Amino acid sequence: MEVMNDDLAALHARIDRTNELLQRMLAEVAKTPSTHAIFVDAGYLYAAAGRLVAGTEDRRAFDLDAEGLIDALIDKARTIFADSRLLRVYWYDGARRRIHTAEQQTIAELPDVKVRLGNLNANNQQKGVDSIIRSDLESLARHRAISDAALLGGDEDLVSAVEAAQGYGARVHLWGIEAPEGRNQAEPLLWEVDSQRTFDLEFFKPYVSRRTAPAYETAAGRPSREDVRFVGAQIAAKWLAARGRDTLVELLPGHPYLPGSVDQDLLVEAEGLLQYSLRGQADLRRALRDGFWEHLRTQY
Secondary structure (H helix, E strand, O other), rough: OOOHHHHHHHHHHHHHHHHHHEEEEEEHHHHHEEEEEEEEEEHHHHHHHHHHHHHOHHHHHEEOOOOHHHHHHHHHHHHHOEEEEEEEEEEEEEEEHHHHHHHHHHHHHHEEEEEEEEEEEEOOOEEHHHHHHHHHHHHHHHHOOOOOOEEOOOOOOHHHHHHHHOOOOEEEEEEOOOOOOOOOOOOOOOOOEEEEEEHHHHHHHHHEEOOOOOOOOOOOOOOHHHHHHHHHHHHHHHHHHHHHHHHHHHHHHHOOOOHHHHHHHHHHHHHHHHOOOOOHHHHHHHHHHHHHHHHHHHHH
C-alpha cells in the first residue's frame, strides 16, 4: 500500500509539473505578437491594375509606381491587422532565366521587401511562380512565422497554397483588384480563403499611369538627391505647421513608412515644386521621404 501511495504521489507530481510547463508555454504564446506578411503576385497585379487604370494589360504601355504601391499596401495591412507586426512583403514575378530586370532590382532594394522570381517563357508567361508562393506560405505558416497572410492574386493554382498555410493554422486573406467587368479572381480561390477585400480604381490611380512623354522635364534635367531631400524637408515644415505636433506624434511610430494619403500628397507637391516627375524613380522617392522624415524628427 505504501508503495502504491508513493507511485500516486509521483504521478501527481509529474502531472503538476506538466501543468506548470503548459501554463508557462501558454503565457509565452500570449505574449508573442501576431505577425503578418503580404504576398503579391506581380503578374496578377500588373494585368488587373493595368486593365483597371490604363485600359491595358501590356506592361510596356504603362508605368507602375511599385514603391508607392507597396507602401500603400503596408499601410493598409497596418490598419487591418492593427495588433500585428509586418514580417515583410513578398513580391513574386517572372524573369527570363530568373535574372532580375532593372525594375525588379529596384523593388528588391526596398526595405522589408523580398523579390522571388519564377521563369518567363517565350510568350512572356510566368512559370513556377505559384509553386514558389505555395512553398513560402506553407513554410512560414509551419514555422509559426506568420499568423495572417494577405495574398494579392487571383489564379486558381493558388488554392493549394492557401490550403497549405491554413493547415498549419495561418489565416489567409485574399486581396483583389476591381475588375471593369466580370471577375479577375478564380471562384475556387474565393471559396477557400478566410476573408476577401477588393481595392478599387481610386486606390490604384496614384500608382499606375500610361506611358507618355516625360512630364515636368526642364532644361535643368534630373534633380539631385540633395535637391529632392531639401524639398522633402520644405514640405515637412509646411505639413507640421498646418497639422501641429499632435499629428506628428501619431505619425512617428510608423517610421520609415508614411500613410498612403500623406505619401501621395508629398509626391504630388514635390513634383510641382521640382517641375519634375518622380514616378518610377525609387532613389529620388526615397530621398524625398528621407528629407520629410529628417525634418519631422528634428522637431520632436
